[in-house]
Amino acid sequence: LAKTTQPISMDSYEGQEVNITCSHNNIATNDYITWYQQFPSQGPRFIIQGYKTKVTNEVASLFIPADRKSSTLSLPRVSLSDTAVYYCLVGDGYGQNFVFGPGTRLSVLP
Amino acid sequence: DAEITQSPRHKITETGRQVTLACHQTWNHNNMFWYRQDLGHGLRLIHYSYGVQDTNKGEVSDGYSVSRSNTEDLPLTLESAASSQTSVYFCASSNLAGSLNEQFFGPGTRLTVL
Numbered sequence: 001l002a003k004t005t006q007p008i009s010m011d012s013y014e015g016q017e018v019n020i021t022c023s024h025n026n027i028a029t030n031d032y033i034t035w036y037q038q039f040p041s042q043g044p045r046f047i048i049q050g051y052k053t054k055v056t057n058e059v060a061s062l063f064i065p066a067d068r069k070s071s072t073l074s075l076p077r078v079s080l081s082d083t084a085v086y087y088c089l090v091g092d093g094y095g096q097n098f099v100f101g102p103g104t105r106l107s108v109l110p
Numbered sequence: 111d112a113e114i115t116q117s118p119r120h121k122i123t124e125t126g127r128q129v130t131l132a133c134h135q136t137w138n139h140n141n142m143f144w145y146r147q148d149l150g151h152g153l154r155l156i157h158y159s160y161g162v163q164d165t166n167k168g169e170v171s172d173g174y175s176v177s178r179s180n181t182e183d184l185p186l187t188l189e190s191a192a193s194s195q196t197s198v199y200f201c202a203s204s205n206l207a208g209s210l211n212e213q214f215f216g217p218g219t220r221l222t223v224l
Contacts, residue, residue, distance in 0.1 A: 036213075043200045043215025044153065087152060099169070100145070100152035 004088045009105040018075045020104050022088030025069050030092040033064060033071045038085045038103070047086075048073070075106075083108045112137040116201050116216040124224050129188040131219050133201030141204045142184040143213065144168075144176065146197040153200060159184055191223045 005023040012018045024033070032051055036044035048055055050062040050071070061074040075082055085103040114135040123129050133142065140161045145153035155168030157176040165176050173195060175187045188195055198220050202213040 041218070043202070043218055044213075045215070046212040049212075100154070102150075102152050 004090055004099075004101050006086075006088055006101060006104045008102065009107070011107045011109060012078055013109050014079055015077050018078050018082070018106060018108075020073045020075075020086055020088075020106070021070055022073070022090075023070045024088070024090045027068050027090050028092065031068075031090050032092065033062065033068075034089045035060070035062065035073045036087045036089065036100070038087065044087060044100070078106075078108045080108050080110060082106065114201060114203055114214055114216040116199075116219050118219060119217065120220045122222045122224065123191050125191060125193060127191050129191050129221065131186045131188075131199055131201075131221070133184050133186065133216060134182055135201075135203040135214070135216075136182065137203060137205070137214065138181055139203035139205050139214075140181070141213075142178070143202045143204075144174070144184065144186045145200045145202065146170065146195075147200060147218075148197050156186065156199075157184075188221075191221075193223050195221065196223045197221060 032049055034049040035047045037047050038044040048057055048060050048062045050064050052064050055062045063072040085105050087100045087103040117132045143158040144156040146156055147153045154170045156170055156174050157165060157168055159165050159178040162178055162181060165178055176184055178184055198218050200218050201216040204213045
Protein backbone atom coordinates (compact mmCIF):
# COMPACT_ATOMS: atom_id res chain seq x y z
CA LEU A 1 0.00 0.00 0.00
CA ALA A 2 1.69 3.15 -1.25
CA LYS A 3 1.94 5.89 1.36
CA THR A 4 1.64 9.46 0.24
CA THR A 5 3.14 12.63 1.66
CA GLN A 6 1.79 16.10 0.92
CA PRO A 7 2.32 19.54 2.42
CA ILE A 8 -0.15 20.17 5.21
CA SER A 9 -1.11 23.62 3.97
CA MET A 10 -0.42 26.17 1.25
CA ASP A 11 -1.40 29.78 0.67
CA SER A 12 -1.85 31.46 -2.68
CA TYR A 13 -3.39 34.58 -4.18
CA GLU A 14 -6.15 34.84 -6.70
CA GLY A 15 -4.99 34.49 -10.28
CA GLN A 16 -1.84 32.57 -9.45
CA GLU A 17 -0.99 29.05 -10.54
CA VAL A 18 -0.80 26.59 -7.66
CA ASN A 19 1.26 23.41 -7.70
CA ILE A 20 0.73 20.79 -5.00
CA THR A 21 3.25 17.98 -4.93
CA CYS A 22 2.61 14.51 -3.55
CA SER A 23 5.39 12.02 -2.79
CA HIS A 24 4.73 8.29 -3.17
CA ASN A 25 8.11 6.57 -3.15
CA ASN A 26 6.79 3.00 -2.98
CA ILE A 27 4.21 3.27 -5.74
CA ALA A 28 3.52 -0.09 -7.41
CA THR A 29 3.41 -0.88 -11.09
CA ASN A 30 -0.38 -1.18 -11.16
CA ASP A 31 -1.06 1.93 -9.09
CA TYR A 32 -2.80 5.01 -10.41
CA ILE A 33 -2.56 8.51 -8.94
CA THR A 34 -5.80 10.28 -8.17
CA TRP A 35 -6.58 13.69 -6.71
CA TYR A 36 -9.73 14.75 -4.89
CA GLN A 37 -10.95 18.14 -3.66
CA GLN A 38 -13.02 18.64 -0.53
CA PHE A 39 -14.89 21.76 0.52
CA PRO A 40 -16.02 22.21 4.15
CA SER A 41 -19.09 20.16 5.05
CA GLN A 42 -19.05 18.33 1.72
CA GLY A 43 -17.82 14.99 0.47
CA PRO A 44 -14.66 14.86 -1.65
CA ARG A 45 -14.94 15.42 -5.37
CA PHE A 46 -12.79 13.76 -8.02
CA ILE A 47 -10.44 16.15 -9.82
CA ILE A 48 -8.08 14.13 -11.98
CA GLN A 49 -6.36 10.76 -12.36
CA GLY A 50 -3.26 9.64 -14.17
CA TYR A 51 -0.73 6.86 -14.56
CA LYS A 52 2.27 8.56 -16.15
CA THR A 53 3.41 11.73 -17.94
CA LYS A 54 0.81 14.49 -18.08
CA VAL A 55 -2.96 14.54 -17.86
CA THR A 56 -5.07 17.65 -18.34
CA ASN A 57 -8.76 18.32 -17.98
CA GLU A 58 -10.90 21.42 -17.70
CA VAL A 59 -10.05 21.84 -14.02
CA ALA A 60 -6.42 20.88 -13.52
CA SER A 61 -3.28 19.24 -14.83
CA LEU A 62 -1.43 16.31 -13.32
CA PHE A 63 2.30 15.92 -13.92
CA ILE A 64 3.92 12.55 -13.23
CA PRO A 65 7.66 12.08 -13.79
CA ALA A 66 9.06 8.94 -15.36
CA ASP A 67 9.93 7.29 -12.03
CA ARG A 68 6.36 7.95 -10.75
CA LYS A 69 7.63 8.52 -7.22
CA SER A 70 5.89 11.86 -7.05
CA SER A 71 3.15 13.77 -8.78
CA THR A 72 2.14 17.42 -9.02
CA LEU A 73 -1.38 18.76 -9.20
CA SER A 74 -1.45 22.10 -11.02
CA LEU A 75 -4.38 24.49 -10.65
CA PRO A 76 -4.20 27.35 -13.13
CA ARG A 77 -5.25 30.84 -12.06
CA VAL A 78 -6.89 29.94 -8.77
CA SER A 79 -9.85 31.84 -7.38
CA LEU A 80 -11.23 32.18 -3.86
CA SER A 81 -13.57 29.26 -4.59
CA ASP A 82 -10.57 26.94 -4.96
CA THR A 83 -9.97 27.17 -1.21
CA ALA A 84 -10.32 23.53 -0.13
CA VAL A 85 -8.45 20.45 0.99
CA TYR A 86 -6.75 18.47 -1.77
CA TYR A 87 -6.05 14.75 -1.36
CA CYS A 88 -3.60 12.61 -3.29
CA LEU A 89 -4.40 8.89 -3.48
CA VAL A 90 -2.26 6.12 -4.90
CA GLY A 91 -3.47 2.60 -5.51
CA ASP A 92 -4.81 0.07 -7.96
CA GLY A 93 -8.38 0.41 -6.75
CA TYR A 94 -8.63 -3.11 -5.34
CA GLY A 95 -8.81 -4.18 -1.75
CA GLN A 96 -8.06 -1.48 0.75
CA ASN A 97 -6.24 0.82 -1.62
CA PHE A 98 -8.54 3.75 -0.84
CA VAL A 99 -6.32 5.68 1.53
CA PHE A 100 -6.95 9.36 1.97
CA GLY A 101 -4.09 11.03 3.80
CA PRO A 102 -4.54 14.30 5.72
CA GLY A 103 -4.43 16.23 2.44
CA THR A 104 -3.21 19.74 1.66
CA ARG A 105 -5.29 22.66 2.87
CA LEU A 106 -5.11 25.33 0.17
CA SER A 107 -6.11 28.87 1.12
CA VAL A 108 -6.59 31.33 -1.71
CA LEU A 109 -6.32 34.93 -0.61
CA PRO A 110 -7.72 37.99 -2.39
CA ASP B 111 -30.40 13.24 -12.27
CA ALA B 112 -28.56 10.36 -10.69
CA GLU B 113 -27.31 11.01 -7.18
CA ILE B 114 -26.13 9.55 -3.92
CA THR B 115 -27.97 10.44 -0.74
CA GLN B 116 -27.35 9.84 2.94
CA SER B 117 -29.76 9.93 5.84
CA PRO B 118 -29.99 11.23 8.38
CA ARG B 119 -27.74 14.23 7.84
CA HIS B 120 -27.32 14.69 11.57
CA LYS B 121 -27.76 12.17 14.37
CA ILE B 122 -27.24 12.31 18.10
CA THR B 123 -27.33 9.05 20.00
CA GLU B 124 -26.25 7.56 23.28
CA THR B 125 -23.47 5.15 24.05
CA GLY B 126 -24.51 1.54 23.60
CA ARG B 127 -27.37 2.17 21.18
CA GLN B 128 -27.53 0.58 17.74
CA VAL B 129 -27.46 3.13 14.93
CA THR B 130 -27.98 2.65 11.21
CA LEU B 131 -26.91 5.19 8.63
CA ALA B 132 -28.49 4.95 5.21
CA CYS B 133 -26.81 5.38 1.84
CA HIS B 134 -28.72 5.26 -1.44
CA GLN B 135 -27.38 5.77 -4.96
CA THR B 136 -29.26 5.92 -8.23
CA TRP B 137 -26.30 5.52 -10.60
CA ASN B 138 -26.60 1.74 -10.59
CA HIS B 139 -22.97 1.56 -9.50
CA ASN B 140 -21.59 -1.79 -8.42
CA ASN B 141 -19.13 -0.40 -5.88
CA MET B 142 -20.10 1.33 -2.67
CA PHE B 143 -17.96 2.54 0.22
CA TRP B 144 -18.25 3.93 3.73
CA TYR B 145 -15.67 6.29 5.18
CA ARG B 146 -15.36 8.22 8.40
CA GLN B 147 -13.68 11.58 8.71
CA ASP B 148 -12.55 12.97 12.02
CA LEU B 149 -11.87 16.63 12.55
CA GLY B 150 -8.71 17.72 10.74
CA HIS B 151 -8.05 14.32 9.23
CA GLY B 152 -8.49 12.55 5.94
CA LEU B 153 -11.08 9.89 5.27
CA ARG B 154 -10.64 6.36 6.56
CA LEU B 155 -12.29 3.39 4.87
CA ILE B 156 -14.73 1.42 7.05
CA HIS B 157 -16.35 -1.10 4.71
CA TYR B 158 -16.82 -1.51 0.99
CA SER B 159 -18.83 -3.61 -1.43
CA TYR B 160 -18.25 -4.61 -5.02
CA GLY B 161 -21.79 -5.82 -5.60
CA VAL B 162 -24.90 -7.41 -4.12
CA GLN B 163 -24.11 -9.79 -1.28
CA ASP B 164 -20.46 -8.71 -1.33
CA THR B 165 -18.97 -6.86 1.66
CA ASN B 166 -15.39 -6.28 2.73
CA LYS B 167 -13.68 -4.78 5.76
CA GLY B 168 -11.70 -1.61 5.45
CA GLU B 169 -9.05 -0.02 7.60
CA VAL B 170 -11.33 0.79 10.57
CA SER B 171 -14.13 -1.78 10.48
CA ASP B 172 -14.30 -2.73 14.18
CA GLY B 173 -17.69 -1.85 15.65
CA TYR B 174 -19.34 -1.41 12.22
CA SER B 175 -21.21 -3.71 9.86
CA VAL B 176 -22.78 -3.40 6.42
CA SER B 177 -25.06 -5.49 4.25
CA ARG B 178 -25.72 -5.25 0.52
CA SER B 179 -29.10 -6.69 -0.46
CA ASN B 180 -29.53 -4.61 -3.61
CA THR B 181 -27.44 -2.43 -5.90
CA GLU B 182 -28.74 0.92 -4.64
CA ASP B 183 -28.24 0.68 -0.88
CA LEU B 184 -25.42 0.07 1.57
CA PRO B 185 -26.57 0.78 5.14
CA LEU B 186 -23.91 1.15 7.81
CA THR B 187 -24.75 -0.16 11.28
CA LEU B 188 -23.00 0.69 14.51
CA GLU B 189 -23.85 -2.29 16.69
CA SER B 190 -23.21 -0.54 20.00
CA ALA B 191 -22.29 3.09 19.55
CA ALA B 192 -19.22 4.40 21.36
CA SER B 193 -18.03 7.98 21.88
CA SER B 194 -15.01 7.17 19.71
CA GLN B 195 -17.41 6.75 16.79
CA THR B 196 -18.42 10.39 16.88
CA SER B 197 -17.45 11.49 13.39
CA VAL B 198 -18.68 12.52 9.96
CA TYR B 199 -19.56 9.55 7.80
CA PHE B 200 -19.37 9.63 4.02
CA CYS B 201 -20.79 7.13 1.61
CA ALA B 202 -19.43 6.84 -1.94
CA SER B 203 -20.04 4.80 -5.06
CA SER B 204 -18.14 4.05 -8.25
CA ASN B 205 -18.78 2.18 -11.44
CA LEU B 206 -15.72 0.08 -12.18
CA ALA B 207 -13.39 -2.04 -10.14
CA GLY B 208 -9.68 -1.56 -10.44
CA SER B 209 -7.82 1.67 -11.04
CA LEU B 210 -8.99 4.42 -8.78
CA ASN B 211 -11.81 5.45 -11.03
CA GLU B 212 -14.04 8.27 -9.89
CA GLN B 213 -15.86 7.84 -6.62
CA PHE B 214 -18.99 9.91 -6.11
CA PHE B 215 -19.52 10.98 -2.53
CA GLY B 216 -22.68 11.70 -0.60
CA PRO B 217 -23.19 14.82 1.53
CA GLY B 218 -22.19 13.09 4.76
CA THR B 219 -23.84 12.24 8.07
CA ARG B 220 -22.63 13.94 11.22
CA LEU B 221 -22.96 11.46 14.10
CA THR B 222 -22.52 12.42 17.73
CA VAL B 223 -22.38 9.71 20.38
CA LEU B 224 -22.94 10.99 23.91
